[in-house]
Each structure stands twice: as C-alpha cells, then as structure tokens.
Amino acid sequence: MLQLRNTPIHILGIGGIGAAVGWGLAHCGYSVILVDNHPGKIAEGRKKGISVVGLGTHQIPIVTFADWIPPNVGIILLCTKTYDNPAVLSRLPEDIFLVPIQNGFDPELEQRDHACEGIASFVSECERDRPVTRITRPGSLHIGARRSITADERAEMMLLAIALGKTQLFPVELVADIRPYKATKLMYNAAISPLAAMAGVDNGELLTNPLAEKLFFALLLENYAILQQARIPLARIGPFHPNTVSLILHTPWLPALMAGFFRPSLRGTYCSMASDIHAEHARTEIDAYNGHLIRLAGEYPCPINRATFARIQKITSEGLKPQYQHLEDLAAQLPKGTLS
Incomplete structure (x- = not known):
C-alpha cells in the first residue's frame, strides 16, 4: 500500500490549481515536488517559495520539466493546461x-486508463510570472473514479482525498463517479471562459453587460442541450443542478434575478483562458472546451459553440487583443433568432 508520507507527490503545473494544491500539501507536511517549464515561475519559486495570498509561503522543490524524471511509484497530480498534455503523457x-x-476534455488523456480524476469548483488565480496564487472564489475539490477501480486504487484515491482535505484550503468531496462532475464543469467553463477571455473582462462582467449576458446564457443552454442529447450524466456543482439551471434560464423573469444573485461572487474572478489569450504566441484550451462539445454534438445543431470556437481561433491566430467588439462580432455571425 502506498504511504503518502514517505513518497513525494509530483505536481505537474504551477498554475492556480497546482500552486494551491502543492502549497496545501506542503503545509500539512507532505513531500511535494513541483514541475513546470516557465522560467520566471521556476526562478521566483526557488528563490522566494510558493505563496497563497493571505496564508503564507512554503519552500517547495521545483524541477524543470526538461530535467524531471517521472517516478516509478507514487502519485502524479496533472495540473497543467490540456494543451501541454501530449508532452507530459x-x-x-x-x-x-x-x-x-x-478543466476540459483532452482526447489523448481520455484514452488513458487512469483510475480517478479531480475537479475543482473553487477558482484559484496564479500570477503569470510568479508562483503566487490567490483563491478568488471558494468551492470544493471533487475526487472520484472515472471507471471501475480495484480495491488498491480505491485505497490510494482515499489516501489522496484525506491528504488534500487536511489542507483546509477547500472542502474535498470523495464521489463514486467523477464523470458527471467533469461534464458539469465543462458545461460552465465552455460558456464562461471563451466569452470572458475574448472580451477581456472578469467573469462577473458577463452578467453586467446585456449582450455578454445574453451570449453567456444562450451558450450555457446550448452546452446543456448537447450534453443532454448525448445522454451524459450531470451533477450539482454549486447551488443548483444543471437541470435546475436550464429550468431557470427558460423561465422569463428568473435569469435576470439569478444574474443579480451570482454577480457579486463572480466579480474579480478570471477564467483560466484569460491569461492564455493575453500571452504571446497564445494557446488556449478552446479545443478541450467547446471543441469537445462540438465533437460530442455530432449532427446536433450547436451554432454558438461553432462560432465561439472559430472566434477564439481567429483571435489567437491573428494576435488580436481582447475587447468587447469580439462579442458583438460573435453575435452578428450567429444565425438569425439564435439569441432571441
């Protein structure tokens, strides 16, 4: 049986999730090795440590991805962006x-036979050039199986969940099947991330601008419809199950009411795609978000996903700056009546 106290936990990716999880495990006395390829984060982390704003700093060993030797035993937490998966896997x-x-569905990762995954509903934002992260919105970390698992795999999954729960940075929920949670997170991420990223706004502003709100709600409903027609089970993340969210968005006066309810909790939180779209030679997770939904839809109509995917591809390939005009251009290219 794996003993986590005696075996380093390797965490790939010092982003919002990787930095927070690594900090929490180190804070609880676990041996952690962080792996990344960002020169600035590596240099700053080695010099000044890994920080969670308001909670402190820990010195954690950091290895460059080029120098990293994968262990033969132990646990590897994969916290990279999905576009980095091929090099890692x-x-x-x-x-x-x-x-x-x-976040999202990577086709190559989906083909592996790993036992379990984690899905974070908390929002953690790491600075672009320093391993300094802040949890900008509270939420849980769900951990669960993605297939039938053995007794040993279940025991290792429980050990990891217990260890992560000790960090007290976020509630840890051990679930029997992680797949409904992963699909539900995709439903939200594929609506929030591309729209907020292309407009260059925080998540809360999607619920303050009328056009942004209309696009957001319409894309959320289209994502839900795609998952429903594909018979993908969904789970409750946050206050409402996706079935309830759909009912709310189909009720004339409720969306505006709920927008006012959620706006304060989303204000100041940024989607993970925002930093990518600002970067030189930008790469985003759009294929793992809306690309996956388009593939899942098949012949099922998904005009907003297709237009959103194309718009993000245009922005990144042409090096365009995020601005609200992209939302107007997106709305203008949709079939008539799509947003009515």
Whole structure:
C-alpha cells in the first residue's frame, strides 16, 4: 500500500490549481515536488517559495520539466493546461497513479486508463510570472473514479482525498463517479471562459453587460442541450443542478434575478483562458472546451459553440487583443433568432 508520507507527490503545473494544491500539501507536511517549464515561475519559486495570498509561503522543490524524471511509484497530480498534455503523457509510465485535476476534455488523456480524476469548483488565480496564487472564489475539490477501480486504487484515491482535505484550503468531496462532475464543469467553463477571455473582462462582467449576458446564457443552454442529447450524466456543482439551471434560464423573469444573485461572487474572478489569450504566441484550451462539445454534438445543431470556437481561433491566430467588439462580432455571425 502506498504511504503518502514517505513518497513525494509530483505536481505537474504551477498554475492556480497546482500552486494551491502543492502549497496545501506542503503545509500539512507532505513531500511535494513541483514541475513546470516557465522560467520566471521556476526562478521566483526557488528563490522566494510558493505563496497563497493571505496564508503564507512554503519552500517547495521545483524541477524543470526538461530535467524531471517521472517516478516509478507514487502519485502524479496533472495540473497543467490540456494543451501541454501530449508532452507530459508521452513521458509517463502507463501504470503510474495519475490524477488529473484539469478543466476540459483532452482526447489523448481520455484514452488513458487512469483510475480517478479531480475537479475543482473553487477558482484559484496564479500570477503569470510568479508562483503566487490567490483563491478568488471558494468551492470544493471533487475526487472520484472515472471507471471501475480495484480495491488498491480505491485505497490510494482515499489516501489522496484525506491528504488534500487536511489542507483546509477547500472542502474535498470523495464521489463514486467523477464523470458527471467533469461534464458539469465543462458545461460552465465552455460558456464562461471563451466569452470572458475574448472580451477581456472578469467573469462577473458577463452578467453586467446585456449582450455578454445574453451570449453567456444562450451558450450555457446550448452546452446543456448537447450534453443532454448525448445522454451524459450531470451533477450539482454549486447551488443548483444543471437541470435546475436550464429550468431557470427558460423561465422569463428568473435569469435576470439569478444574474443579480451570482454577480457579486463572480466579480474579480478570471477564467483560466484569460491569461492564455493575453500571452504571446497564445494557446488556449478552446479545443478541450467547446471543441469537445462540438465533437460530442455530432449532427446536433450547436451554432454558438461553432462560432465561439472559430472566434477564439481567429483571435489567437491573428494576435488580436481582447475587447468587447469580439462579442458583438460573435453575435452578428450567429444565425438569425439564435439569441432571441
């Protein structure tokens, strides 16, 4: 049986999730090794440590991805962006206990036979050039199986959940099946991230601008419809189950009421795509978000997802700056009546 206290936990990716999880485990006395390829984060982290704003700093060993040697035993937490997965997965032993904590669906990762995954409903934002993160919106970390698992795999999953629960940075919920939570997180992320990123606004502003709000609600409903027609089970993340969210958005006066309810909790929180779209030679997770939904839809109509995917691709390929005009251009290219 794996003993976490005696075995380093390797965390790939010092982003919002990786930095927070690594800090929390180190704070509780676990041995952690962080792996990244960002020169600034590596240099700052080695010099000044890994910080969670308001909670402190811990010195945690950091290894460059080029120098990292994957362990033969132990746990690897995959907290990279999905577009970095091919480079990572090509170096991992097939039998290593891999636990992705990511957003979106990566086709290559989906083909692996790993036992479990984590889905974060909290929002954690890491600075672009320093391993300094802040939790901007509270939420849980769900951990659960993605297939039938053995008794040993279940025991290792529970050990990890217990360890992460000790950090007290976020509630940890051990669930029987992680797949409905992953699909539900996708439903939200694929509506919030591309719209907020292309407009260059925080998540809360999607609920203050009339056009942004209309696009957001319409994309959310289209995402829900795609998942429903594909018979993908969903789960409750946050106050409402997706079935209830759909009912609310189809009721004439409720969306405006709920927008006012959620606006304060989203204000000042940024989607993970925002930092990507600002970067030189920008790469985003749009394929793992809306691209996955488009593939899942097949012949099912999904005009907003297709237009959103194309708009993000245009912005990144042409090096365009985020601005509200992109939302207006997106709305203008939708079939007549799509947003009515």
